[in-house]
Amino acid sequence: MLSTTLKQRLQPIIAVERLGLITDIDGTISRIAPTPDGATVDPLCRAALSQLSEHLPLVAAVSGRAARDVQRMLQLPAMRYIGNHGLEVWGQDGGVLVPAAQPFSAAVREFVVAMERYELPEGVVLESKGITATLHYRLATDQAAAEAWLRKVLGELASAHNLIITEGLMIFEVRPPVSWHKGSAVGWLIDDQKLDAAIFFGDDLTDVDGFRAIAAARKRGCQAVAIGVINPESHPSVAETADICIDGVGSTAEVLQWILEQRLAQVQATNS
Incomplete structure (x- = not known):
């Protein structure tokens, strides 16, 4: 009511x-799902x-x-x-x-390629969304350890590609610095x-x-x-x-x- x-x-x-x-x-308007594709x-x-x-x-x-x-x-x-x-x-x-975002398309693609070279913690999912990328750790075997690892690695990679990081519910998002x-x-x-x-x-x-x-x-x-x-x-x-x-x-x-x-x-x- x-x-x-x-x-x-x-x-x-x-x-x-x-x-x-x-x-x-x-x-x-959609309940949080374990993976992005699972949400309706x-x-x-x-x-x-x-x-x-x-x-x-x-x-x-x-x-x-x-x-x-x-x-x-x-x-x-x-x-x-x-x-x-x-x-x-x-x-x-x-x-x-x-x-404002268009000049950063290549940098985001390069970031995704660089991220794919890493062995991600078990359960962590990399989602490429074109002009942004999201790392989901909701399904990580050890969420605290995955969060700490991602925070360190993403900080280094994002800085190297002139991108920024924001946080959400069990996610880190990499975006253009606009x-x-x-x-x-x-x-x-x-x-x-x-x-x-x-x-x-x-x-x-x-x-x-x-x-x-x-x-x-x-x-x-x-x-x-x-x-x-x-x-x-x-x-x-x-x-x-x-x-x-x-x-x-x-x-x-x-x-x-x-x-x-x-x-x-x-x-x-x-x-x-």
Whole structure:
């Protein structure tokens, strides 16, 4: 059951005509899976997003996954898809890199090749995503040892290739050293679509940038709310920076369905 506080916070926003809804995927509308390929979008979340995309000016997914994987997981034509933490936008010709990231494509490829020469700790998975790469250690036999080994090796390799490292839930991510991230993508979507209101869902440390973008949008006059989707592995910063917190993917589905119901009721009232 949704809290009264959440309903009171969202109710005025749902009535705004130019409302956009933006969401992360893994841990937000898809439960965390042992491997990237094992994750699927919650059917109730997908159904709600499908209908919301018919009644809102913008429904978008902003993910750390490659843009092609974001599109593949949702396959909702009316949605906007942004991958690789904002560095890649899905369009008619597939994933298109933002200009700032393009010069680093070769460096990321070279990093992946160099990483493949190492004997990774048992259970560690290297995922190449084009303009970024992710090292997953959730399945490592010894997670603490794998984390320490990765931190050392990645630090050396990333520095050698002029790349940076960020962290998430049992992952290290290697990215171009550009000031563009999920928050940049969220802010760009709000401005590009001329939204008067926006809701952003996220669960991980990388989504905190999105929460901060929502706070910045509020200062510009946009009625914006950041919803933190909390799970046992969530970084404390998620709860600290979100405007409202909910419990897991199941709660995301409930909130999305409630937003849809409220929006449809509004349309019906307007037309009657």
